[in-house]
Amino acid sequence: MRQKPGLAIGALAERTGLAVSAIRYYESQGLVSAWRNAGGQRRFERADIRRLSFVMIAQKFDFTIAEIRELLNSLPDGRAPTPADWRRISEQFRAALDQRIAVLETLRDDLDGCIGCGCLSLPKCALYNKGDRAAQKGTGPRYLMGDSSEIDDQG
Incomplete structure (x- = not known):
């Protein structure tokens, strides 16, 4: 079975504007998760670009990492979130705002x-x-x- 390519942490950093160290921190906090390819390199889903963008937006509104994690935990694992998934998150985010x-x-x-x-x-x-x-x-x-x-x- 061929493994999906995913995004290297450097590519994810370039797409989000975050430092690699910030992505590692967010990973340690359970906001995104990576897998290792055959060469042992960390790989991320393309959907993690949106997750990390949401993290940056939420932090600008002074949401804590725990609050952000709680919101992101309602998103599905194993597939990219749909517009309906993001709409649900948006409603929760709007209520808190x-x-x-x-x-x-x-x-x-x-x-x-x-x-x-x-x-x-x-x-x-x-x-x-x-x-x-x-x-x-x-x-x-x-x-x-x-x-x-x-x-x-x-x-």
């Missing part, structure tokens, strides 16, 4: 209010955190983590 955009918009809008106020102290903030209500929801930046900053009847 929408969540990030919402958090950034909240941060931007709330930051404007805090800068205008000048106190920058959530325990003392009568507008966003009267009576330090946020502390009842747990530690950390509660409103940035998705908790509501709506003023309720308990405040």
Whole structure:
């Protein structure tokens, strides 16, 4: 049986613009996988060009390697992903981006209010955190983590 030729790591680097060391790192993280030809050289699928392009795009949006791996793991092994496969990934990616955009918009809008106020102290903030209500929801930046900053009847 004749083995398929695949792409050498140098050719993959040239096609993606990535350094060979970056491709080796992404391989070690399970984002792409290679096989060895009869001469022991690492070979990649042509579909790995798109996988690595997706990795570069996702990293520009601050997705972690684990998040990227999770998305890529839903793609099929042993065949090139179809447009439907990529559409499914795109929907998941879009949902995560929408969540990030919402958090950034909240941060931007709330930051404007805090800068205008000048106190920058959530325990003392009568507008966003009267009576330090946020502390009842747990530690950390509660409103940035998705908790509501709506003023309720308990405040």
